[in-house]
Amino acid sequence: MSAFDAIVIGAGQAGPSLAFRLAATGRRVAMVERDAVGGTCVNTGCTPTKTLVASARVAQQARRAAEYGVVLPGGVGIDWPRVKARMDAVVARSRDGLTRSLESTENITLIRGHARFTGPQEVVVNRERLEAPWIFLDVGGRAAAPPIPGLDSVPWLTNTALLRLDALPRHLAIIGGSYIGLEFAQIFRRFGCAVTVVELAPRLIPREDEEVSATIREMLEAEGVVFHLNAKGLAVAPDGAGIALRLEGEAEIQASHLLLATGRKPNTDDLGLDAAGIARDALGFITVDEALQTSLAGVWALGECNGRGAFTHTAYNDYEIVADNLLNAATRKLTDRLPCYALFTDPPLGRVGMSEAEARAAGHEILIGRRPMARVNRAVEKGETTGFIKIVVDATTRQILGAAILGVEGDEAIHGLLDLMYAKAPAWVMQRAVHIHPTVSELIPTVMGDLEPG
Structure with missing residues (x-):
């Protein structure tokens, strides 16, 4: 039996950050990973796909070069081996850097293997028994296959x-x-x-x-x-x-x-959760309370496996909630978090809070502000006028309920609204803000000034 102060199972986006934080306090941490360090985001999700998005965008811009007065003789070709090599190099840089940090950090022991519970505070990895008063699960998920004939x-x-x-x-x-x-x-x-x-x-x-x-x-x-x-x-x-x-x-x-x-399903079917009495829902997600503790005291589930967020940023926020509550006696909870995400097509979609349909379903009387990207100077100058800005506001309180920015730089511009929503500031605060010209964000105050009943 090897005793630790904490066992972290899964080196995704929440696990390593938590391991580093705990180790910095002098606690001995076992960091267990059965596959590639970095989890889905680094290895098969955000990092490789957004690298491909960048290569694909360059190809598309090259095809449109003549629209900007640029002549490219010979046309546009795709060298997939070089595209893939670039993607693999970006992934390796992130994964290998994180691996080296885990291996070299004092108080962290990186253990390669699959962990399974054999009791409430005990797991087995490579036939070695590990125990700790605190255990954290960051085991992620994988692609699901629907029942399609054939x-x-x-x-x-x-x-x-x-x-x-x-x-x-x-x-x-x-x-x-x-x-x-x-x-x-x-x-x-x-x-x-x-x-x-x-x-x-x-x-x-x-x-x-x-x-x-x-x-x-x-x-x-x-x-x-x-x-x-x-x-x-x-x-x-x-x-x-x-x-x-x-x-x-x-x-x-x-x-x-x-x-x-x-869709995806959680990697929770081979962890021995039943042996520890850790509950899952009908879809296999580990059930957690508002502080991310499972049905077993001393065990927390973070990231995609808890069904409370399938994004890198929500996984990292899970880490922040758990670490702050355990180490700083804070009382942070999941419901403090606003839903936000992006669709990284080109142009991208940035989203925060409720959609118009969700706001109506929740019983809000709403005001809506809209602006087509064709009337955003930055988009016109860049020759990328697809999309629009849309903001949904409560008609009574003037609180921002949600927003969608589908268009060039929408994934970045959305954060001004996200921050305002966290500050619980009314719409008029943004309406009176002075933004830099020429940007996409500069039109958000204008949209706030054009709110109309929805």
């Missing part, structure tokens, strides 16, 4: 496998028209692949307002992505060296590769 008869890709391809797909079919699917659709279309997206819902990213869904569909269709929405009777079958997708009432889709982008 799926077991064809090769298919997850987001992880797609990143490992040695050659570009001739025709990439994507099942799932939400955030992951749409980012990959644009990336590979810009790399010259034929791309078809199949979505069972009537519209893309249905959690967003309809105008967001419609605009994103229009901008991707303009780049050549083909959509099949409200798909019925989906089935797949082998088709020579490729895959055939069959839909009721539609022509067969013949693809060379198939990506499933239909």
Whole structure:
């Protein structure tokens, strides 16, 4: 038996930060990781995909060069091995740097292997028993495969496998028209692949307002992505060296590769949670209270595995909540957090708080401010006028309920509204702010001054 002050299982976005923080207080920490340090974000999520987004954007800008008076003789070509090598190098830099830090930090022992509970405060890794009064789970999640007829008869890709391809797909079919699917659709279309997206819902990213869904569909269709929405009777079958997708009432889709982008499930099915009495919900997520403690005292679940946020920034905030509460006697809780995220298409979507539909459903009388990006000087000057700014405000309190900025730099400009919402400042504070010209953010005060009943 090896005794520690804390055991952290999973080196994703919350785990290492917590390990460093605990080790700095003199506590002995076992950092357990069965696979690559850095978790999904570093290895198969944010870091590699946003690196690909950058390469795909350069390719698209090169195709549009003549619009800006720039002549590129010879056309635009994609060297996938070099694109992939750049992506892999960026990933390795982040992963290896974090690994070295964990290995060299005093009071942290990095243990490679799969951890399973054998009792309330005890786990086994590589046949070695570890115990600690504090145990933290940051085990993440993985791609889920829906029950599609014929799926077991064809090769298919997850987001992880797609990143490992040695050659570009001739025709990439994507099942799932939400955030992951749409980012990959644009990336590979810009790399010259034929791309078809199949979505069972009537519209893309249905959690967003309809105008967001419609605009994103229009901008991707303009780049050549083909959509099949409200798909019925989906089935797949082998088709020579490729895959055939069959839909009721539609022509067969013949693809060379198939990506499933239909959601994720937590990595909680092989942790021995039952042996420790740690509860999970019907979907396998570890249940936690507002301070992220599980049903077992002394055990906390952070990041994607708790079902309370599937983003790097929410995982990191989980770490901050737990560390502050344990080490500083704070009383931070999950409900202090505002929902915020981005869709990293180009242009991106930045989102915070409620959508218009959510605000109405919650019973708010609302005011709405809108501004098309075609009336934002920065967007016009850059030649990127797709999208709009939309802000939803409570008509009585003038508190900002939510916002969407779909357009150039929308993923950055949204933070001004996010900060104002955390400060609980009314809309007029932003309306009177003076922003720098020419930027996207400078139009937000103008939008606040044009609020109208929704």
